[in-house]
Amino acid sequence: MSEVRARVEQVYREDSRRILATLIRLLGDFDLAEEALHEAFFVAVERWQRDGVPDNPRTWLVSTGRFKAIDVLRRRARFKASQPLLLAQLEELEQADWSGEDVEDDRLRLIFTCCHPALAADAQVPLTLREVCDLTTEEIARAFLSAPAAIAQRIVRAKAKIRDAKIPYQVPGLSELPERLDSVLRVIYLVFNEGYSASVGAELTRDELTREAIRLGRLLMELLPEPEVMGLLALMLLHESRRPARTSPGGELVLLDDQDRSLWDAGLMAEGCALVERALSTRRFGPYCLQAAIAAVHAEASSAAQTDWQQIVGLYDVLLRAVPSPVIELNRAVAVAKRDGALAGLLLIEGILGRGELQDYHLAHSARAEFCRQLGRVEEARAAYQRALQLTRLEPERRFIEGRLRELD
Structure with a gap:
């Protein structure tokens, strides 16, 4: 039983937000999706012990969560005056095609939904960090130097707006994408930063968040290979390349000057530097490209003493004028x-x-x-x-x- 429970907990840590994103797409309701998510994991503890862990746990959990949500809607339809609406929602859900093939893109869809311009600007990032990254309200409040109650209120209002305004759960078309891009880039970078340097806790990094932010950056790059998308992806890759050297074997913080550069990931550095060159060559670069260029100067230095600080100060001068x-x-x-x-x-x-x-x-x-x-x-x-x-x-x-x-x- 302990092995199965450990496996369930592992899947929850690694995949619960992707599963939630898919359930939100299928159900069209944040709260119902969260309830279905937790019900599915509760069932998994018992079923996987009896039947074994399925070949594709994520698909199994989405399917189980969907059926649990259908049960919830059936119960609600028996007792609520809004029965016709609930029955229509139930019929739509039962007839919806669920093949399990779209799961990989669902978190990107969810980010664009959470960053929809119809939502208040100060609610977009907290909502995304809560729903996409599973940060607690308290963690988000600390990151924004705000009161948890204020953050919670923003998130509740944003969910209600998505529901009431029937904001579509989709990546916008190419004509709408550029104007929606800034808030999405900001959110992805905040996700990465929370993983690269956690705001609270016993561990300096949360690698599941950095991996997820980089994966989302790659998806966005495929969708819209704009210079700032390249810049953000390059910045994340270059920072991530240094992560193995940022802590000692005992978990202690190691400053940049003292890091063992042989531990830096050469593959990530090379990919990041190539993206920086590609982005800067367009001459349409912005803040993410400039920050990535600074990170590339660090990456190209063979030792701390060889760092070109003159070039870094010059890049910061340009960055300060821009932002x-x-x-x-x-x-x-x-x-x-x-x-x-x-x-x-x-x-x-x-x-x-x-x-x-x-x-x-x-x-x-x-x-x-x-x-x-x-x-x-x-x-x-x-x-x-x-x-x-x-x-x-x-x-x-x-x-x-x-x-x-x-x-x-």
Whole structure:
């Protein structure tokens, strides 16, 4: 029984969001699909113990969830005054063709649905992170520095809007695609970032999220090979290539300068760099292409000492003009410090913090602490590290900062 339960839990971790996406397409109802999903996994524990694990667990679970939803609608039709509507929904569901062939594309359909322009802009990303990536409301709230109740309310309103407005569950046609692209790219990158550097928890990375974001990026690239799609896919591939070296065997955080570059994935780096060159050659590149170009400069350096920081600072200058952002300013400050010394970086970071920006962003305080440490300003470094420690919710980062504080002592 324990082996079957472990297998069910594995399938849930790896495939539950794809299964949910397909059930939402089949049922046209987020809440009914979620109920059907959990019912299907509950049945799987018993049936798979008795009959064995099916050859295609994902298809089995979608089919089981669909039949469970039909049972729910039948029960509702007996007791509700809206019986004709429910019966029509039930008949449509029973007659729907379910071959299991469209499952791979369903998460991309779901992303475009969650990013539909009819939905409030501040609801699109939380809804996608909740439904596509299974992030909790609390995790999403932390990522957006918002209250969980506010995030939950946005998600509920967005689901109701999709239901009431009958927003189609489909990838838009080519004529509509460009105007819908920005929000979809943003969501896919947020999914990747949550996997590459988790907002909370015991592990630095969640590889199931990075893999899924890259898979969605590849699907989007097939659908619309625009420069920014290439840029985003390249950026994710280049970051992902470094993931094996970002933690020690014991799970401790390893900074970029200290990483064993022989662990970097050469195949992903080569693919990412080729996409960067292809995107930049169009001369229609945007923020994702520029960020990917910065990542490519890191990838091409044989060692930390060989990194072309002058080129990286120049790329950040262009990126800042395209997308003014205090986080990009912070990243540029780190690059300037690498080029011109810790004091130059510290002055830039203090300027950002002095404007009241990034006060609650732990990486800003970590960077300030690091520059103070390098300059021998021990008490300032200690205070900045302590502030960063108060703000971070990720255990490997907490252990790293605690180690730095011990070094200061």
